[in-house]
Amino acid sequence: MDNFAQAGTVESVACPFCGLLCDDLTVQRDSAGNLKVMENGCARAVTFFERPVAAPSPRIQGKPVALQEALAKAAEILGKARQPLLAGLGTEVFGMRAVMNLAESSRATLDHMNSNGFMRNIHVLQNSGWFTTTLSEVRNRVDLLVVVGTDISSVNPRFFEREIWNTETMFDQNTSQREIVYLGGRDLDTSAGVSPDGRQPDVFACDLDRIPEVVAALRALIIGKKLHASEIAGIATADLERLAQRLLAAKYAVVAWAAGPLAFPHAELTVQNITELVIAINKTTRAAGLPLGGSDGDTSANQVSAWISGYPMRNSYQRNYPDFDPYIYAADRQLQSGEADALFWVSTFNPERTPPAADVPTVVFGDAHMEFEKEPDVYIPVGTPGIDHKGIMFRSDNVVALPLQQLRSSSLPTLGEVLRAIEQALQPAVQ
Ligand code: SF4
Known part of the structure; x- marks a missing residue:
């Protein structure tokens, strides 16, 4: 039986403050019930766990x-x-x-x-279904991660630490070789996408409300269409062609998005284009979508x-x-x-x-x-x-x-x- 009146240290704490639900935090409790994150908490976890007892x-x-x-x-x-x-x-x-x-x-x-964000995903799921993966699969298999319209870190702060630059995988993959591409959005903090050995991610930036064009163009290229425009929303078509080829050549590509930041009209159609291009890639190799968020x-x-x-x-x-x-x-x-x-x-x-x-x-x-x-x-x-x-x-x-623990009385x-x-x-x- 826990004695919450005593100071103590609790390990393997699951953090409920974003959808990653990291379950490796160590939290210390004083005798008044105030908490301190000792290990593995991001800034958001520290803010929420360390609020004074009230x-x-x-x-x-x-x-x-x-x-x-x-x-x-x-x-x-x-x-x-x-x-x-x-x-x-x-x-x-x-x-x-x-x-x-x-x-x-x-x-x-x-x-x-x-719901305004979440419904973008629900509409696609109800309308056409999708092929998505789990965080565990990403951790163990991904070799090319394409991130659409978000830096992920502002939504799920420890995503890259836990799922991309993890040092152990089930299949002995060298995770530092994983390739990261950011597509769309501006002013994204892409620093978490830098590999442990310093390799920079590829960043193809555009205005948020032009992401629909970019994703539609990428889907067209993946299914073998030829584009006559030299650029799409400021991104060179040649860059998108190379990205399409990389997606088709990858062993396990993952295309991630967070529905919340895709805050433009009819963003569900862009989510649908993402999921449909994933399905197209699966005709010759393996790929999956990854909806993120969950706060x-x-x-x-x-x-x-x-x-x-x-x-x-x-x-x-x-x-x-x-x-x-x-x-x-x-x-x-x-x-x-x-x-x-x-x-x-x-x-x-x-x-x-x-x-x-x-x-x-x-x-x-x-x-x-x-x-x-x-x-x-x-x-x-x-x-x-x-x-x-x-x-x-x-x-x-x-x-x-995952179960959430009680940490104090x-x-x-x-x-x-x-x-x-x-x-x-x-x-x-x-x-
Ligand atoms: S990333 Fe941070 S806020 Fe999200 S579950 Fe992990 S520790 Fe908590």
């Missing part, structure tokens, strides 16, 4: 109240709402299961804070939603059965159109992900360090999974779920506990 009181209209009072007020708001919206949803598997139960009980609509539990939220309701985010129980519509049930649209008449916002990892301004009663289940420009009607601080309580979380590659309730209490308080009203 356990603020729940509040109603900014006034501290007992937890029971805050729960009763939240249940009252939910009971009165005709079209409640459960959004943010920054949580892990257990928390998300409680969210789904509450949504079903209250006929609520569900959307995640990262604030978005992968876990989509997984839990899919296995419980059959749909990813942007589904709704308004009709008393699961219903999916990526346009109608978008949280922004639900709030701006006035269709949602109460907002329940969840952010258990990141205090800066506060709810959008909304002219409806708002209840926040949030990190203990949250500060608001506009105080919500009810604020209930909850524990952070992987620090204050246990949990389970999916990695960004969707195939691996905490007086904060879990998200699941508060949502179940609200659901119980709601029962008489809906029966």
Whole structure:
């Protein structure tokens, strides 16, 4: 049994603060529960793990109240709402299961804070399917990595350290020989793509909103089309031709993207072009796509939603059965159109992900360090999974779920506990 009251060192800690879910951190705890990352944490992990212990009181209209009072007020708001919206949803598997139960009980609509990016991938998956790989496969097999529209490091800080420049592989590959190409985007920090022996990555930069042309041109070249233009979005066609040949010659090429940074209209079509060019390469050799990202539990939220309701985010129980519509049930649209008449916002990892301004009663289940420009009607601080309580979380590659440890004792309730209490308080009203 852990004695959280004592200072101690915890090894093999899984970090829930991005989709890599690195599980090799060493974290030291003092007797007050403050944490220090001793090994293997990136700057983001240090920031989040090393926040001082805090356990603020729940509040109603900014006034501290007992937890029971805050729960009763939240249940009252939910009971009165005709079209409640459960959004943010920054949580892990257990928390998300409680969210789904509450949504079903209250006929609520569900959307995640990262859905605008995540939906770009979901649209492609639903429309045409894709051929993607896992982080483990990348670590063991990749020989050519093409990164589209992101530097990866700003999304998943330890990606290159753990998956590309790893020193051990299952097949004795010399990982320092791996080739890295950045395609599209400007002002990317490509320093993580420099090999351990100092070899620079290839960088073909263009404006973000011209990535669609570049990716479409690369796909055309891979399937054997001839391009008459001498350059595409400022990138020489000859460079793209050489890149197409390198992709076709590689033994295990991986084309990676992060849907969030592809913030231009109809970016799902660019994701589709990436996945289709991967399929084309597989006619003669091996290649795979790699969608990256996965912060604030978005992968876990989509997984839990899919296995419980059959749909990813942007589904709704308004009709008393699961219903999916990526346009109608978008949280922004639900709030701006006035269709949602109460907002329940969840952010258990990141205090800066506060709810959008909304002219409806708002209840926040949030990190203990949250500060608001506009105080919500009810604020209930909850524990952070992987620090204050246990949990389970999916990695960004969707195939691996890892346990999150409890690292200290905490007086904060879990998200699941508060949502179940609200659901119980709601029962008489809906029966
Ligand atoms: S890369 Fe991501 S999962 Fe790994 S330590 Fe940093 S924030 Fe945590």
